[in-house]
Structure formats: structure tokens, C-alpha cells
Amino acid sequence: MNEIPLFTPARVGRASEDVALQLEAAIVGGKVAPGQSLPSERELQNVFKTGRGVIREALMMLRQKGMIEVRKGAKGGTYVKQIDVANVSESLALFLRQKQVEPRHVIDFRESMDRSIAMMAIVHASSAEKQALAEGSKALLAMALVPETDQHELGEKDRELNLLFARMSRNPVFEWVMGALQMGFSSQDYALYEDAYFREQTARNWVDTAAALAAGDLMRCSACIGRHYLLLRDCVASCAAQADVAELLDRSDAAMTGTSLTKEYPDQADPPKYERKEKECL
């Protein structure tokens, strides 16, 4: 099964794809190191014997992948870049959102990853890191106990701790995957710091987690992680209950405003409105 298609539609349209592929190959092949620049668009135009639009489209694709960065002006051009984890995060977040993945599944995944991280961190993390985590968690608790603290600030701190925690596994893959997941679902974590009860419980639990980790007590650490996600699940469940009501209102609201961008206008003469508000600057 899964044979190579015998007749691939050779070179059917899409020269830009071809160009992008060749440029990508040159980059990943190490022909152009990060920091160096590709030839200018007009040079590439000559090299590939094609129009400038094709080159620009190809560069757009590479830019979208995060492989290059484009700068205007003299000494401008397309510079090869280190790919940022944010690119992966964005891609993943987009996918998960579109798949309407249940928060429960993401939470389960994160929990199992956290347990793995804890296991590795206990073995591999330096004592300095362990201390940093302990202090960070205490700082979080201090912040959480002040009622005026903004939940976003707390969420940010939580995210920071999570990343530090992941880094302690000494395995960058964990750090990256965790970062990618967090990027798309920060709203969940923020919600955890909305309610005063959850806020305090979560912060205290962080302190316990850090202490257990520092003590090398995997069992207690694992229990703490379990408790963390128990809180998160509770919180998400209670939020979902509210959100359901909000969504119902929102949906009936959206049904009223018929701002569609599609082609389904059988009888309507004046399709999409699309007020261009940002465009009077030309």
C-alpha cells in the first residue's frame, strides 16, 4: 500500500513552490548559515529566471515557516533566522483549535508530561535550579495572597514556573512541547487565578511541589502534580458551565449579524462589507 503515485503531475503550476523548496534545501543543507542573507529579490529573479512575484511568494512561504526574516532598506534583504519555538506553538495551537480538541485531553497530556518531567528533574536538575523553583513558587504565593494582584500577572508567573520546571528535566524537547502547549492554552491557566480559592490553593500547591522536588521526594511531587491538575480540571469545569451560557447567547447573537465572507449569496447583491479601517494611511 501507499505506493508512490506513478504519474505525478509534473510541474503543474506553482513555480513559487519550486523556488521555495530549493531555497529551503539550501538553508537546511547549511549552504546559508543563520545570520547570512540570501541574494536580493531582483537577483533571485535572475537566478531562477522568473518573475519577481514568484520570488516574493516563495520568500513569504519561508517567512511563514520562520526560516527567514525580511528587512527593508539598504543592507536589507532576507536573512536566515533561527526558527523560534513560537512557530511550532502557533502551528500546534491552530491545529488544536481547529480540531476542537477537548480541554480535558490537553490537560491529561500536560499532566502526564509534568509527571515525566518531575521524574527527570529530580535526577538531573541542579540544586540551584531547585532552589530557584522553590523561591519562584514562594513569590507566586506571596503575589496570590494579595487580593489586588492581576490574574494575568499570576498567570504569567505560573507560565514562567512551568517553563523553569520543564527546563529542569534537562531535555529541551520537554521544554519546547510544554511551551508550545502553553502558548495555545494560556487562557486556561489564567482562569485558575481568577477565583480566590483556586488561586491560593494552586499557589500553595506550587510551593509544595517545589519543596518535594528539592527534597527528591518523587511520590510527594507526583501527588502535588495530581493535585494541581485536579484543581485545574475543577476550575475548567466550572468555567465551562459559565461559558456554555455565554456561548448560547453569543451564538444567537452571531446568527443575527450576517457578516459572511463566503460565496453563498444567492440573491444578495452586495456581498462582504469589510470596512478597511487601517488603510487611510496611504
Next chain:
Amino acid sequence: MNEIPLFTPARVGRASEDVALQLEAAIVGGKVAPGQSLPSERELQNVFKTGRGVIREALMMLRQKGMIEVRKGAKGGTYVKQIDVANVSESLALFLRQKQVEPRHVIDFRESMDRSIAMMAIVHASSAEKQALAEGSKALLAMALVPETDQHELGEKDRELNLLFARMSRNPVFEWVMGALQMGFSSQDYALYEDAYFREQTARNWVDTAAALAAGDLMRCSACIGRHYLLLRDCVASCAAQADVAELLDRSDAAMTGTSLTKEYPDQADPPKYERKEKECL
């Protein structure tokens, strides 16, 4: 820290980005359902009051993200698509490759994920799935014992089993992340089936794993997983030894052929060569 920049360089260049953002918002906002099509490029040109090139660049970006699919001809246009997990995989693979992540770290990550999956699969998987895994692993073993079997075929089967295994966790996130990781590192798994010894050991181990899983014996299952990755680590290590030699040869070879694409030609009059072999079809 991490304040929102007070003065964002408002609308500096890059109208295509603006267009892409608005279209993306329309898509993720559900204004255009998958399967439906956006207006044609020429219509969008009017809607956004911009040149067609800008529209095309924006569409290229969305296409790169996997959100749309573009078809030529009458009734052609840009159709909103379900994002494929392959997009995430590609993004992740590109990132990992560029970060020169050590195989060891990826393997560790996969191992810990496999253990989590096993835990969940024992609880959640249906008996039909468990049986399917058992039969699949036996089929793999049968194939592995025939010396003539192609290693790629075995690798493909292995990949299939892995995916089935991940699916048994009943959590799609595991399946997707596993799929994404495999896509970028299939060569490792293929290597496992190159040597006759590793081939047989791995296949037998798969059978044991499936049996343990079906029996609900988490301990034995976990041990099998450990053994699997022990084999993989051994295999990768022995491959790396060979690869090191090859790389040295390859590097000195690359140093000879000076086909550079960068701008560093202080004295050279005729920069990049770039024979266009695919282009005589116009």
C-alpha cells in the same frame, strides 16, 4: 516585565500580513466553514482595496499554514481546509532539525510518552484494539523473520503500530504529538530494522508489549517499552558511530564544492550558479 510595547510601529509595510490576519480571523472565527471558498483573488483585491500581489502573498501564507487549498480553473479559488497534523509535524521537524537536537533527547521524550500512553491504553482501550495491536505485532514479527523484507516496509509497519498504540490512549493529543515526532525522525526507526539482530529483537519485543497490554500488566508493558528504547538507543549509537565517519567525509567533500548561495563574494564576479534543471518546461 514583558509589557506590551507602548508604540507599536503602526502599519509599517506588509499589507499582506494585514490581509492574511483578517482572512485568518474570518476562518477561525467560523465565518467561512471548511469546504467553502473565499472570494476570488480579483474580488478580494477590490474588497481590500489593494493590488493582487498582496492578496496572493496573503493567500500563500494561509496556504503554508495549511488553512486553505487553492485550485485553478473555473470553480477554482481558495477553499478552506481542515488543517492536517502533517503541518504541525513539518513545523516541529524543521524546528528540531535546525536546533540540532540530540536524538537522545527525542528518544527520551518518546519513551516517557510511550509509558504514559501504555498507562492510559490499559485502562481505556477496547479489547478489539488490544487484539488488533497483538495481531499487528505478530504480523510485524513474521515479516521481520523473512530476511528479504525491506527495512522501509518494516519501518512503515512499526510506525503504524506506534500510531495504533497511541490511539489506544483515547487521547488524540498523544496520537498527534507522536505522529508529529515520528514524521521527523522516521529514519531512526527505519535504522532499527536494518540489522538482523535488532530487527528480530524489536519485533519480538513488540509482540511482548502487545501481550502485556492485552493482559493489563502495566509492569511488564513498561518493561517492554524500556527494552524497546534500549534497543533503539543501542542502534542509534552504533549508527552514529558510522555516521560520524560518513559526516567527516561528507564535510570535506562539501568544502570542495563551493556552491554558495550567500552574499559573501568579496572578489568573485559571478555569484551563485544555480543550474535550473526543472525549468525548460516552459
Next chain:
DNA sequence: TTGACCCAAATGGTAGTACCATTGTGCCCG
């Protein structure tokens, strides 16, 4: 009636040109 064929319209793909905006460099003048 049915089938084959062809042509027109819609749409994406490519080429080319002209011009604008931005930015670094270096010359020129005070």
C-alpha cells in the same frame, strides 16, 4: 436522444514595469 466536440468564461499563475518607502553610506558644506 445521445454522444462527442468545441468554445467561452472564470480563475489562478506568471511576467514585467513603474513607482513608492525605508534605510544605510558617504559625500559635502558649514
Next chain:
DNA sequence: CGGGCACAATGGTACTACCATTTGGGTCAA
């Protein structure tokens, strides 16, 4: 010596014209 200005390189945008592909309908013949 220093500030400012002109210039050149480069990306960003607009517009036009034309090509290639695909669909659908219309026409003509069997």
C-alpha cells in the same frame, strides 16, 4: 569635526497583460 543631505540598494505596492487550466454549456452529428 559634525550635521545634514543626496544617493543607491532593497523591499513593498499597484497595475496591466497574458498564459494555463478547468468547468459548463452550447452545438453539431450519428
